[in-house]
Amino acid sequence: MAKVIIDPVTRIEGHLRIEAIVEGGEVREAFSSGTMFRGMELILQGRDPREAWLWAQRICGVCTTVHALASVRAVEDALGIEIPPNARLIRSIIAGAQHIQDHVIHFYHLHALDWVDVAKALEADPAATARLAGSISDWPTGSTGNFKQVKDRVATLVASGQLSLFASGYWGHPAYQLPAEANLLAVAHYLEALEWQRDVIRIHAVLGGKNPHPQTYLVGGMASAVDPASPEVINLERVGFLRERVQTMRAFVEQVYVPDLKAIAGFYPEWFALGAGHRNYLSYGDAPTGSIHDTGSYAFPRGIILGGDLRTVHPFDQAKVTESIARSYYDYSGGKEEVRHPWNGETKPNYTGPTPPFEELTTDAEYSWLKAPRYDGKVMEVGPLARVLVAYASGSARIRSLVDGTLAELGLPATALFSTLGRVAARALETVYLLDLMDGWLDELTANMGSGDLRVHDGTRWDPSTWPAEAEGWGHHEAPRGSLGHWVRIKDRKIANYQAVVPSTWNAGPRDLQGQTGPYEAALVGTPVADPERPLEILRTIHSFDPCLACAVHVIDATGRERSRVQVR
C-alpha cells in the first residue's frame, strides 16, 4: 500500500491537492482537497447590487465572464427585469465564445500532456505524421514540412537544456500509448491552438472591451450599444468581424480539435471504462431562446440523470440543494452535522488541518476548503458530460446525432460515456453544438439591427428608487465547467446577502457527513497507477473534469446571520 500525494495538481486553475491510497496497482481510496481560501463573504454586503457582477466576475480569471452573467441574472430575477433580445444575444455570444475557447484550451494546454508524450514526438517521421494528419482531417497545416519544423523546434528546445514548462513532465511513462507520429501531431496543434485562442477571444474585446474580465454587463442588459448607422458601436462591420472569428473557431474545432480527440481516444479505449464515479448528473440548463424564465426554451435542457439511467430525466428543484461541511474547514451554527441550503448558508472558516509545512492531510477528519454540495442528499457531477447526457436523454436531436455518430465511429456503447474519456468527448461534442448556436445568434442580431430594434438595455429599474424595499433572486448559468448558481438578497437598495455555488465545488468537494465521496474522489477509485512516483493516470481522470479551484472555494458567500428566502420562478 502506498500513499500518493499530488500537490500542486498543475494544469488547472487554482490550488488542488490529491491524496490517494494505492494498493495492488490501483487507487483504493482518494481524497480531494482545495488548499486556498479567500473568504469574500462580507465585502459584497452593503454594496450596490448593480455592480455585484464586477466583483463576482473576479472569482475566476479562467472562467472569466461566467460569474458576471450569473450575477446580473440573479439581480434581474430579484428586481423582475426582462432584458431586451439584443442583450440576450450579446450575452449568449460572449458566453458561447468563452465556452468554445475554454474547451479547446483545456484539451490542448491543460489535458493533452496526460495523453501525449512530448519526448516521443522526437522519434516521429514528419512524412508519416503528414500522412496520419491527412487521414483524419484536411487541415491545411498538415504538411511534411510543417511537422518537420515543429519537430526541429522541439529538438532544439531539448538541446538547449532549458525545457521551460515541459521540464518536469512524466515523459517516457509506460501509460503513454500514442505512436510517435500522433505525439508530433498533437504537439503541433498544441502550438497552433495557442495562436488560435488569442485570436478568437477578440470576440470578447469587441463585445466586452477586454478579456479576461469583459466589462459591458449591466443589470438590465448590456452596455455594448448597437447601431448599424454608427461607426462607434456594434454595427454590421463589427458583426462581420465576429462572424470571421466564429468561422475561425469552427474551422479549428471541426478540422483539428474533434479529429485529434477521436484519434487520441482511439489509442486509449480502456479509458472509456475508467473514471465514472457516481453516475449522477445535473444540469441547470442554459442558452434561452426567449425569457430566462422559460426553461423549456433552453438550447441546453435542464434536468438530472440518476445512476446512469438515460431513460429518465428527473426535474430539478433548487430547494433540494444543500451543502455539508462535515469534512471541510468550516463551522456551522448548528454544528458539523448540519447541512444547509445556500439561502441559509454560512461561511465560518475554522482551519483544523496540520500545521504547515506538512506532509499529509488529516484525511480522517476535515481536509478541504471546499464544502460538499449535495442534491436531495445525493452526490452530483456537473459539466459538459452532465449537459450532454441530460440533452441526450431529453431527446435533443442535434446532440443525439453528435453523440451516436461519435460512439459509432469509435465502436463504443452509450455506457462508454460514463468515463474519463467520456467527459473529454462530451466537451468536444458540445463545442460543435455551440458553434451552430453562435451562427444563429449572430443571424438574429443582424436581423434585429435590420428591423430597427437597437435596444440593449431595459432601464425601467435602473434607478434604485424604483426598487421594492426587499427583493430576492437567483441567477444560473451553464458555465464551461458546469452548473453555476448565484443567490442574492437586496434590502434597502443594497446587497444584504450573496452566495455562489460553483461547478468545481460540486465536482471537487470532499466527503459529507454520511461519508459519501465527492465526484473526483469516486471517479479515481479503480484508477490504475503503474508508478506511484509518477501518478500520470490520476491526473488523467482529475483533468477530465477541468478543475477550477478558485471558483470552487466559497469566495462570495452568504453570512447566514439571518434566514433569507429566495423567490424562484
Next chain:
Amino acid sequence: MRVTIQPMPGIPLEVPVGEERSTVLEALTRRGVSRRRFLQFCSAMAAALALPSAYGPRIARALESSPRPILLWLEFQDCAGNTESMLRSSHPDVAEVVLETLSWEYHETIMAGAGHQAEAVIERVRREHKGEYIVIVEGAIPTAEGGIYCTIGGKTALQIAREVCSDAALVIAAGACAWDGGFVASGPTGAVGIGQAVSGLNLVNLGGCPMNSANAAAVLVHYLTFGEAPPLDAYRRPLFAYGHLIHDQCERRAHFDAGRYVEAWGDAGHRKGWCLYKMGCKGPEATFNCPSVRWNDGTSWPVQAGHGCIGCASPQFWTQMSPFYERLPNVKLIGLDLDAQTIGLGAVAAVAGAATVHAVGMGIKKRRARAAAVAGEEPPPAVEPQPDAPPEAPES
C-alpha cells in the same frame, strides 16, 4: 562550460550552462523569427516604454547578448486572470519574444509537471541561479494565522514567497491582488501584496484587474536591456504605464469637452460613442495606459466597448473606486480643459504620494549578475510625469 544532462528519459544531452546559456536572439532564431521582426519588436517596446526611438537598437543589442533569463511564475490567492492576460497577450510579437524566449520554468496553470516534480523545479532554480532569476507573483498572500489560508505542497504561500522572492533579481507583482492585496485584502485572511509580505525586493508593481501583459513585456525588456526596472512612481509602478490619466488619453474626450454625454444606457448618445462620465466612468481620476495599449491585439478597451472605466489599476480600487455607477464628484461638466488639468494633477498627487521613488538607486544595488551582460548600456532618464513634490490636492 558544458554538462551532460538527461532532460527526458533515454535522451542524454550535452548542454551549455552558465555564461553559455542561449541568448534571446538565438532562441528567437530557432523559433524562426527573423532579425527584421526582432528589430521591429524592439522599436515597439521602445515606444511602449515612451523612450526615444533611438533606444530601439540599444534594446536589440542588449537582448542579443543577454542570456535567456529564467522566469518563475508563482500563484497564491489568485484567479489566474493575469495568467490568462499573459496567454492572450495583446501583441503576438510580445508573446513570441518574451513568452518563448524566457526560460519559463514554473507556472502551475500551464506547466507539464505536477506534485513534487514541479516543486523540484523551484528548488533547482533557487540552488543553481540564486540572485539571477525573475519571479512574477500573481494573487495575494494570506498572513493571518500563520498563513494557513493558502498552501502549496504543504508549505504556506508566505513561506514560498519569502524563500523564492528573496533570492530573485527582479520581482514583478502581476495584477491588483499581488500588488496591494486586491479585493482579497477585504476578506478575513490577512491578505497583502508581495511587497508587504516580503520586504527588500527589487519590485515592480503592475496594477490592473488584470494587468495588461504588454506592460509586463515592456518591463521585462527594459530590465534585460538596462539591468534595472524602468522609472517607477511611489507605488513602484512604471511611469510609462501608470503616469497618465485615462481621461487624457480617451477617444471620447472630445465629447466630454463638448458637453456630449451618455444620459441613459442605449440612448442616442451611447450609440454615437459619447462620453460615459455621467454613467460613472472613473477615467478622470484613474491612471493607466489602457486607452493606448488596449486589449487582445489592441482590439478594444472597456470605454470603447461602451462601459465606463472602473479604475482597476488604481490603488485599492475596489474600495476607492466603488460605487462604480455613481459619477465622480468635483468634475465640472461643460468642457473645460482647466478642470481636467486640475483633476489630473490631483490624481498624480494621489498616485505619487509624498515621495517619488526613482528606480536607479535600487536598480544599481540589485544588478547582480545581470549587470555584466549589459555593461555599457545606461538607462534613459525617467519619462514624464515625474513629480518631485506632490501638487496641491484637488478641491473637495
